[in-house]
Amino acid sequence: MRCPFCGHEDTQVKDSRPNEDGAAIRRRRFCTGCGQRFTTIERVQLRELVVIKSDGRRVPFERDKLGRSIRIATAKRPVDEERRERIVNGLVRQLEASGETEISSTELGRLVMDTLRGIDAVAYVRFASVYRDFREARDFEAIVGSLSPAADPSPTAGDADAAVAEAGPHRPKRR
Ligand SMILES: [Zn+2]
Numbered sequence: 001m002r003c004p005f006c007g008h009e010d011t012q013v014k015d016s017r018p019n020e021d022g023a024a025i026r027r028r029r030f031c032t033g034c035g036q037r038f039t040t041i042e043r044v045q046l047r048e049l050v051v052i053k054s055d056g057r058r059v060p061f062e063r064d065k066l067g068r069s070i071r072i073a074t075a076k077r078p079v080d081e082e083r084r085e086r087i088v089n090g091l092v093r094q095l096e097a098s099g100e101t102e103i104s105s106t107e108l109g110r111l112v113m114d115t116l117r118g119i120d121a122v123a124y125v126r127f128a129s130v131y132r133d134f135r136e137a138r139d140f141e142a143i144v145g146s147l148s149p150a151a152d153p154s155p156t157a158g159d160a161d162a163a164v165a166e167a168g169p170h171r172p173k174r175r
Pocket of ligand 1: 034
């Protein structure tokens with residue numbers, strides 16, 4: 001570590017200790033050139049995750065954007081703000097734990113779908129309708145047909161139909 005005062009290349013670590021929560025380490029350093037002391041802080045560098053879009057563009061992963069998708073999918077569903085936050089945290093942790101630095105938007109979408117499927121059937125159908133773009137009517141049937149009744153014990157058939165109608169490509173303009 002170069003000395004910030006005189007630019008000398010040789011500095012010595014006099015003391016290292018973790019901060020209160022253990023998330024960082026502070027090192028007291030001493031410059032053998034000018035005798036100044038300074039502190040460096042070492043912490044984990046969270047990976048910069050890149051999302052590869054279907055057209056090949058690479059964009060930085062945005063946690064906020066993921067949060068918005070989850071919010072839209074779960075709007076007016078029995079999923080409160082705290083639960084949404086936990087869903088997003090869980091997804092981000094999975095991404096971090098994967099060790100990959102890139103993920104395709106397709107894979108990311110599938111990961112979100114897999115998560116929502118176990119939480120709320122309607123949220124799942126809404127998200128899937130956007131993610132899969134629902135170009136063909138049979139996609140609707142495939143998605144709705146794949147919903148296990150165990151995913152949501154409340155009667156969901158009507159809700160799921162409504163969500164498909166809402167989320168479909170022929171969304172009424174007045175909304
Ligand atoms: Zn120095």
